[in-house]
Amino acid sequence: MSDPTSARPRTWFITGCSSGLGRALAEAALNAGDCVVATARQPMALAAWAATVPERCLLLPLDVTDAPQVQAAVAAAITRFGRLDVVANNAGYGLLGAVEECDDAQIRRCFETNFFGALNVIQAVLPRFREQRAGHLVNLTAAAAIANYPGFGAYGAAKAALEALSESVRAEMALLGVKVTLVEPGPFRTEFIHRSLERASQRIPDYDRTSGKFAAVLKAIDGKQPGDPAQAAAAIVAMVHSGRAPFRFPLGRYMVKKLRDRAAELAKAAEEGEAVAAAADFPAGT
């Protein structure tokens, strides 16, 4: 069933708009006639771009790890456009290295942006969404949250935490008119690999054949990723405009295979573990 409000322009609040998927999403929403609050750590770099549609685009400084700045940005967005319809938690970066190669501070920083940064935004917008009895949270996660690779432990853990949190928020907010979608991209041709990938603080040769190999794979696909950010952004905007809010919104063929493979692996684990698992319960009826 289509959303009765689908004809009205939406107001989007998007984090991490300086490049890649965030920038593409902001452009796609503007092209669709919507209003966009485009946020970035260095917003001045986007000033000329935002100035082309000043009446529908508000540029705001935002580092998602700065909770007071998040609150201020959400308040400024509401003051300017009167409401928020779609909030996209896009800001993120990867941490590359075996778990033992990453130091504690790196792993905590990775969670600070990829999990707590998104949480800061979610906490700031939920009161407004509840008041409106409407709103759509769109959280960008990653293939590493579905089935992880050697060398992406901290990054995948932070994105998996965001997925689990989103699942609860969805259940808590559904009766209050609020939708939640996980956008799960496969490899997309953005600045992620060459600019948004921090390296582990040390290299331990024992991991060369695992996380080292994964790092080499990422380096080799940089610039050749199959995913087109503009197509991804158009698909997200179309999904939001349709009024449908699938909980999982995979993007790219790679991600569809990843979901299928994970589903098959989970089904196999349930099948193979069933007898032992059942024997761990008290006898039925006791």
Ligand SMILES: NC(=O)c1ccc[n+]([C@@H]2O[C@H](COP(=O)([O-])OP(=O)(O)OC[C@H]3O[C@@H](n4cnc5c(N)ncnc54)[C@H](OP(=O)(O)O)[C@@H]3O)[C@@H](O)[C@H]2O)c1
């Ligand atoms: N590209 C892929 O293959 C892929 C696959 C799966 C998931 N993703 C996810 O998609 C999202 C977008 O990444 P992308 O591929 O578009 O990479 P990108 O082009 O490197 O963009 C990453 C964006 O996140 C911003 N950012 C990082 N830390 C931030 C912080 N603390 N506060 C605010 N903004 C911050 C960056 O801003 P600055 O310019 O200030 O650094 C940049 O705008 C990320 O969450 C990423 O994990 C990407």
